[in-house]
Amino acid sequence: xxxxxxxxxxxxxxxxxxxQSFSLAAKELGVSKAHISKLIQKLEDTLGQRLLNRSTRxxxxxxxxxxxxxxxRVSLFNITKAQxxxxxxxxxxxxxxxxxxxxxxxxxxxxxxxANFIKRYPRVxxxxxFEEKIVDLVKESYDIAIRVGELKDxxxxxxxxxxxxxxxxxxxxxxxHFGTPKSPExxxxxxxxxxxxxxxxxxxxxxxxxxxNSNFKSNSGKxxxxxxxxxxxxxxxxxxxxxxxxxxxxxxxxxxxxxPAEIPIWAITPSKKNMAPNVKxxxxxxxxxxxxxxx
Numbered sequence: 001x002x003x004x005x006x007x008x009x010x011x012x013x014x015x016x017x018x019x020q021s022f023s024l025a026a027k028e029l030g031v032s033k034a035h036i037s038k039l040i041q042k043l044e045d046t047l048g049q050r051l052l053n054r055s056t057r058x059x060x061x062x063x064x065x066x067x068x069x070x071x072x073r074v075s076l077f078n079i080t081k082a083q084x085x086x087x088x089x090x091x092x093x094x095x096x097x098x099x100x101x102x103x104x105x106x107x108x109x110x111x112x113x114x115a116n117f118i119k120r121y122p123r124v125x126x127x128x129x130f131e132e133k134i135v136d137l138v139k140e141s142y143d144i145a146i147r148v149g150e151l152k153d154x155x156x157x158x159x160x161x162x163x164x165x166x167x168x169x170x171x172x173x174x175x176x177h178f179g180t181p182k183s184p185e186x187x188x189x190x191x192x193x194x195x196x197x198x199x200x201x202x203x204x205x206x207x208x209x210x211x212x213n214s215n216f217k218s219n220s221g222k223x224x225x226x227x228x229x230x231x232x233x234x235x236x237x238x239x240x241x242x243x244x245x246x247x248x249x250x251x252x253x254x255x256x257x258x259x260p261a262e263i264p265i266w267a268i269t270p271s272k273k274n275m276a277p278n279v280k281x282x283x284x285x286x287x288x289x290x291x292x293x294x295x
Contacts, residue, residue: 006043012036012039014072016052018073021059040052052065093124096125097127097144097278098129099142099144100131100144101129101145102131104222104240105146105148110146137270143276143279148164148263148265151266159267159287161267162264162265162290163263165238166236166239167246169236169253169254170251171250174228175252181234181254183255187210188211191214191215192234192236193228193235195217197211198211198212201255202260208258216232224237225237228251229245236259267287269283
């Protein structure tokens with residue numbers, strides 16, 4: 001502990017010894033000559049040895065000072081070298097990044113982004129954890145998480161990277177056979193493919209929780225999509241699932257005036273303070289890459 005307390009004095013002693021001048025050492029270290037003198041006096045008192053013989057014009061090492069200087073010079077050189085190596089390595093991202101995410105956005109957008117990131121920074125290792133639960137980033141040692149919807153933890157650093165937009169849709173053949181709903185109320189007369197018993201819609205500018213009928217339920221968006229493409233019913237899924245099929249006509253968008261408001265997708269991190277260089281660069285590139293795309 002004493003060595004740690006004396007580290008500044010040891011550095012001052014090494015500088016005075018190498019330059020053989022209190023004035024030059026003070027100038028290089030950016031402190032006063034008196035401060036340098038005080039540090040070395042304290043160091044000599046701690047060691048119980050005179051390290052320097054001083055005169056008005058010269059500074060010379062004592063025998064004990066010379067031995068101490070040679071040891072300090074090597075140690076301080078190694079410390080400086082270690083610091084430089086860390087700073088150099090920080091310029092090239094490396095190390096592990098642990099990320100919590102879920103859903104099709106993560107699979108279809110995040111994974112390709114991460115693959116390209118690793119190609120550019122091959123010393124980075126990314127640990128992806130797909131899970132529906134809301135994780136405690138600090139407690140569970142996550143660097144970044146992707147979350148959808150309202151954020152409740154105000155202590156987190158968050159940036160919106162995308163917006164989720166949902167579509168109610170069905171195949172042309174299904175609509176031809178069963179008809180087309182003109183209002184949310186009419187959905188009760190149709191088979192709806194869902195993960196839950198209710199759909200949240202907009203009715204007369206108000207939120208409406210509509211109970212729907214379904215003979216097919218799944219917590220997998222892909223399975224609901226495939227069921228819809230096989231003419232089984234009407235689905236309500238984000239653009240990331242149905243976008244290509246709406247474009248090529250395999251699915252028809254319905255009740256667009258009644259679909260829920262767009263939902264924000266966030267990239268979050270516990271704190272920007274002392275953020276590891278690899279996490280900082282990943283977070284910055286991630287938030288710049290997507291720039292509020294609609295998924």
